[in-house]
Amino acid sequence: MRTMLIIAVCEDSNTDRKAICTIIETFLRSQRIDGTVFAYDSAEKFISAIESKKLRFDMVFMDIIMGDMDGMTCARLIRQWDKLVKIVFLTSSTEYVYEGYEVNASGYLVKPLGAEKVTACLQKTIDEVQGLSKETIAVTSGGVKRRIPIDDILYLESRRNQVEVVLAAPNERLVVYTRLDEFTQRHPSKMWLRPHKSFVVNFLYVEEYASDSFVLRDGTVIPISRTYKNATRASFYNLLHNK
Template structure:
C-alpha cells in the first residue's frame, strides 16, 4: 500500500493534485491511501506523535503559518528518508531544497506530463526499489535489507561485510558470487574480486570508486576499462530514465 500526503493551504490546489493522482493510479496497478493537510504544523505534529508514516509527500513551499521548507525540516527529524516533492510557483527554492534532501519539485500550475514522469520515476526508483530486498542471515537470525540501502559489499574470506548507506555494517556468511547473481540488473557492479558497489552511491570514479560515504573501493586492474565503461553506461541510462 502506497501512502501519500499532500500538504497545501489552498483547497483548490489540493483538489487539483488529488484528481491527478486518482487518474494516474486508475491507470497503474498500485493501491494507495491519500492524506491531505492544510497546514505544515499538522503534518509535523502527526509525525512527532507517531501517527503517520508516508511513502511520498507533496509539500507546498508558500503556506500560511509554517512554510514548506520549515515543515520539511520538521518532517526530516522523524523521517529522514521519505521522498518530499515541493510544490512551488517558482524554482527559486531549488537549491535550498537540497538542504532537506528533497526528491524533486513541481512548478505550479501542475503540468500533468511532468507530474506523471516524476511519479513514474519515484515508483521505479523509490517505492519499487524498497520492495526489492536482500536476505541477510546472521547466525540463526535473518533480516531483509532494501537494495537501495546497500552502498557496497566486501568479501573477506568466507564472510561478507554489507555496508549500508546509514553507516551500518552487517556480517554474513555467503559467497560474493551468489550475491552478485541476485543483485544483477539492479544497479550493482562487481568491480573487484572482493567488492560489489551500488552505482547509485558512487560519487566519482578514477583509479577507484569514491563512494558517498567517503569509502574508496578498488577497481581490479584486469578489465578496469570495461568496469569504468559499464559504470558510465549505467549513468547515461539513468539520465535518460530520470529526464522529465
C-alpha cells in the same frame, strides 16, 4: 515488507490540493499500484499527523507558501526524522530552488500543476521504492530459514559468535550463528552503516545522528566509536545525498 505507497499532499489551496490528489489517485489506479494519499491544508497539521500517528511517507508534495509555517521550514523538520522520504515542492516560482538543496528536495513543480509532471515524479519514486523493497537476505535462525527484506531490519548486534538481527516490526530478534563481519560480507547492502565493532544499523531507521551515537526510530541508541567515526560520517552523508 511494505508494498503500499504512502503519499502526503500538504497544500493550503483547496483547489490545488484536490487537483493533485485526484492526479495521484488516478495514476495509482491506472498503474494498479496500491497506495494511500493523505491530504493536509497546513504544515502544522501535517507535522502533527506524523508525530501522533507515526506515519512514514514515501513521498510528500509540499506547498512552499503556507500560513504560519512555510513548506521549507516543514521540510527541515521532516528531515530530522526521515532521511529517505521524497520531498517535491509545489511553488509559483523557482526562487526557492537553492534552499531546496538543504533538505535534498527531489523536485519542484511550478503551478498551475499538470498531470504529466506530477505522474513523472510519482513514477520515479515508485521505481526507487520497489527497487529497495526487492533487496532481501536469507538467514537461518532457530533451525528455520527465512527471507528478510532489508527494509524490515532495524539493526544488527554482535554477541560473541552470533548476530542478533533486530526487526523493526514486529519487535523480533533473530539469532544467527556467525560473526558480524561474515554476516555483512555475505549479505551486503547499501543501507548498512557500521558505527561500532558490535553494531550495524539500517540507514532507513536513523532518526537522529549525533557525534557519538545514532538514535533509531524506536528510541534505541547505537554508539558510534572513535574507530568508526569518520567512516560512519562519510557513509551517512553519502547515503543522505545519493539515496
